[in-house]
Amino acid sequence: MREKNVTDFTLTPAIATVIFVLACLSGYQYRRVWKNEGPKWQLWVYGLMAAGGLLLLGFKPLTV
Template sequence: MLLTLVLTPVTATLIFVAGCLAGYQYRRTWKAGGARWKLWLYGVVAAAAFLTLGFVPMAEPGI
């Protein structure tokens, strides 16, 4: 049994928004000279979001 993983447009949009917000917080923390753990946290969240969007297919309309 093969599990098919696809993103719905709403889910993909939410992941995209989360990735953008994490990237924005990463940049703000980096420019302010903030804590390294915050940089790692925001960077990993942003990277995971955009890698998910890049490698998980979107659902076909009507599915």
């Protein structure tokens, strides 16, 4: 059985950039739905996507 290495749990800069852009777009959509008093389910979807993306970036190490 292969041992897990630290490099198995890292993000490349390109993937991190994509996640960051998606989290920003989700946050923008969250704010737009909130300001227009849109459906609550959309608030949950966009909010969880934005929060999940930013938490992932905050706690996963990046490779250089």
